[in-house]
Amino acid sequence: MAEQSLTVPRLRGVTREQFLEHLYPQRKPLVLEGLDLGPCTSKWTVDYLSRAGGVKEVKIHVAAVPQMDFIRFCYVYFRTLPFNKLVQRAAEETHKEFFISEDVADIRQQFPSLGGDIKFPAFFKEEQFFSSVFRISSPGLQLWTHYDVMDNFLIQVTGKKRVTLFSPRDAHYLYLSGSKSEVLNIDSPDLDKYPLFPKARRYECSLEAGDVLFIPALWFHNVTSEAFGVGVNIFWKHLPSECYDRTDTYGNKDPVAASRAVQILDRALKTLAELPEEYRDFYARQMVLRIQDKAYSKNLE
Amino acid sequence: MAEQSLTVPRLRGVTREQFLEHLYPQRKPLVLEGLDLGPCTSKWTVDYLSRAGGVKEVKIHVAAVPQMDFIRFCYVYFRTLPFNKLVQRAAEETHKEFFISEDVADIRQQFPSLGGDIKFPAFFKEEQFFSSVFRISSPGLQLWTHYDVMDNFLIQVTGKKRVTLFSPRDAHYLYLSGSKSEVLNIDSPDLDKYPLFPKARRYECSLEAGDVLFIPALWFHNVTSEAFGVGVNIFWKHLPSECYDRTDTYGNKDPVAASRAVQILDRALKTLAELPEEYRDFYARQMVLRIQDKAYSKNLE
Numbered sequence: 070m071a072e073q074s075l076t077v078p079r080l081r082g083v084t085r086e087q088f089l090e091h092l093y094p095q096r097k098p099l100v101l102e103g104l105d106l107g108p109c110t111s112k113w114t115v116d117y118l119s120r121a122g123g124v125k126e127v128k129i130h131v132a133a134v135p136q137m138d139f140i141r142f143c144y145v146y147f148r149t150l151p152f153n154k155l156v157q158r159a160a161e162e163t164h165k166e167f168f169i170s171e172d173v174a175d176i177r178q179q180f181p182s183l184g185g186d187i188k189f190p191a192f193f194k195e196e197q198f199f200s201s202v203f204r205i206s207s208p209g210l211q212l213w214t215h216y217d218v219m220d221n222f223l224i225q226v227t228g229k230k231r232v233t234l235f236s237p238r239d240a241h242y243l244y245l246s247g248s249k250s251e252v253l254n255i256d257s258p259d260l261d262k263y264p265l266f267p268k269a270r271r272y273e274c275s276l277e278a279g280d281v282l283f284i285p286a287l288w289f290h291n292v293t294s295e296a297f298g299v300g301v302n303i304f305w306k307h308l309p310s311e312c313y314d315r316t317d318t319y320g321n322k323d324p325v326a327a328s329r330a331v332q333i334l335d336r337a338l339k340t341l342a343e344l345p346e347e348y349r350d351f352y353a354r355q356m357v358l359r360i361q362d363k364a365y366s367k368n369l370e
Numbered sequence: 371m372a373e374q375s376l377t378v379p380r381l382r383g384v385t386r387e388q389f390l391e392h393l394y395p396q397r398k399p400l401v402l403e404g405l406d407l408g409p410c411t412s413k414w415t416v417d418y419l420s421r422a423g424g425v426k427e428v429k430i431h432v433a434a435v436p437q438m439d440f441i442r443f444c445y446v447y448f449r450t451l452p453f454n455k456l457v458q459r460a461a462e463e464t465h466k467e468f469f470i471s472e473d474v475a476d477i478r479q480q481f482p483s484l485g486g487d488i489k490f491p492a493f494f495k496e497e498q499f500f501s502s503v504f505r506i507s508s509p510g511l512q513l514w515t516h517y518d519v520m521d522n523f524l525i526q527v528t529g530k531k532r533v534t535l536f537s538p539r540d541a542h543y544l545y546l547s548g549s550k551s552e553v554l555n556i557d558s559p560d561l562d563k564y565p566l567f568p569k570a571r572r573y574e575c576s577l578e579a580g581d582v583l584f585i586p587a588l589w590f591h592n593v594t595s596e597a598f599g600v601g602v603n604i605f606w607k608h609l610p611s612e613c614y615d616r617t618d619t620y621g622n623k624d625p626v627a628a629s630r631a632v633q634i635l636d637r638a639l640k641t642l643a644e645l646p647e648e649y650r651d652f653y654a655r656q657m658v659l660r661i662q663d664k665a666y667s668k669n670l671e
Contacts, residue, residue, distance in 0.1 A: 096648055237652040241659055287652050308646065327653040330642040334657050337634035338664050343627040345609065346667050347397060351538040351588045352628040353665035356635050357658050358542060363639050364654035366647050 077274035122152035206294035214250035228298015378575035423453035507595035515551035529599015543570035
């Protein structure tokens with residue numbers, strides 16, 4: 070189907086120095102194997118999590134999209150549930166993801182008893198840390214393709230996931246609506262509706278318990294859970310702190326300068342709309358050429 | 371060389387009503403034959419023009435570009451010359467065009483004795499009239515590919531021209547620098563420098579004495595004079611008067627709303643430039659998608 074499919078490189082036993090000097094600057098996805106994640110990978114069974122997390126009420130964000138069209142058929146909701154119920158429910162259901170959505174979350178503070186079981190890879194400075202989030206997924210769940218604006222380690226603690234990534238440079242093949250791709254069935258897309266989609270280069274990987282996937286900011290990712298599993302996302306700031314939107318809870322609001330640029334662009338488009346179609350089209354194309362000339366990078370792959 | 375070459379349609383004996391109802395709204399180039407242009411087509415010899423135009427000093431704009439690179443090697447200059455000298459000079463030289471460049475010109479006022487010899491096609495309202503300009507061309511002159519923002523009749527009074535036109539929708543294949551294409555040798559372009567140029571659809575026509583070429587605003591045109599000849603350009607306003615730049619002398623300044631939109635866009639790009647390259651590139655691409663979605667026409671060919 071896809072014209073090109075690439076395998077995300079897997080590296081074993083990478084040190085902090087190797088990561089920071091040679092890997093991180095490349096801004097490409099990478100699976101890190103054999104990092105010391107603490108005892109969580111063996112300890113975090115359904116029973117253990119239910120006991121250790123206890124009956125603490127958590128606000129959750131339930132995503133249930135086995136490839137439904139999230140635009141016409143939005144099946145995402147928020148609710149409150151005791152943590153132990155949440156874990157048991159996820160283990161029994163299919164096609165659901167339970168994503169604990171406190172205001173800027175940190176599992177080490179929300180669940181001190183569980184926080185002691187997991188070590189975060191020390192591959193960024195503590196002051197860059199933004200959030201850590203539980204992702205408790207039922208088998209079969211496929212989360213739509215989207216990007217986040219922060220760098221992200223997806224720690225696969227238990228279970229198994231298949232992740233497909235797309236480069237930020239291929240965004241124009243992904244039929245975006247905000248930060249999400251409209252193409253839900255990425256393995257067998259509707260080519261009448263999404264003819265350019267196969268041009269997007271796919272980067273594929275499988276995550277097993279103990280694997281850590283580095284998802285650089287802006288890289289699109291689509292995640293399918295192949296078995297019940299617990300993951301932890303760690304988001305951190307790659308840009309200086311002031312670049313990010315202060316009201317961002319989930320690490321997915323565009324940087325301040327980007328949002329402002331789009332707002333200004335909308336004013337330009339409103340001005341252009343004063344002209345009849347033929348002229349508007351022509352000058353819109355000139356504006357595109359100008360953006361490509363002035364703001365596109367010649368160095369990025 | 372070119373992938374596609376189309377012939378500009380030629381129509382004989384078109385009436386004002388036919389033009390306005392059926393042809394003008396299509397916004398495509400067209401050669402009109404057999405219009406009543408008055409006695410100019412037979413009368414305007416070098417001798418007659420020299421006598422009738424007399425020694426009146428005219429400011430002229432001399433373009434001498436038999437395919438030179440006008441960016442590195444700008445061979446365009448302004449000077450003042452008596453009209454009779456100008457006509458004789460053009461008839462003797464090669465590769466030059468003498469374009470009388472008064473402030474917003476009207477040959478009927480500049481040369482009342484010649485103005486009586488030519489009838490302008492009455493295919494627009496008198497209040498839409500912008501300017502009429504002499505173009506006195508030596509054989510071999512090739513004028514670079516450019517667009518004007520006003521509608522234009524190129525009246526071939528004497529001599530012979532070959533005109534190649536390109537649609538405004540193909541602007542992105544033309545390597546523009548302002549309103550001009552950088553590709554000077556359109557018949558044998560440097561494909562290392564201009565690889566996309568052959569994708570631009572070419573519309574070709576030959577003009578003989580008595581032919582009138584309708585060049586819709588924004589259509590790119592490249593004009594080669596095959597013999598000494600006199601042409602008259604008539605520019606008129608297609609848009610409401612207030613859309614045009616009041617300081618426009620030659621009918622080639624972009625409409626006010628278009629210039630303002632580009633200025634606003636530049637502010638957006640300045641804001642975007644606060645972000646590191648990777649983010650700037652990404653959001654620049656998002657901006658392009660936004661322009662394509664909001665301002666490109668789906669109806670234009």
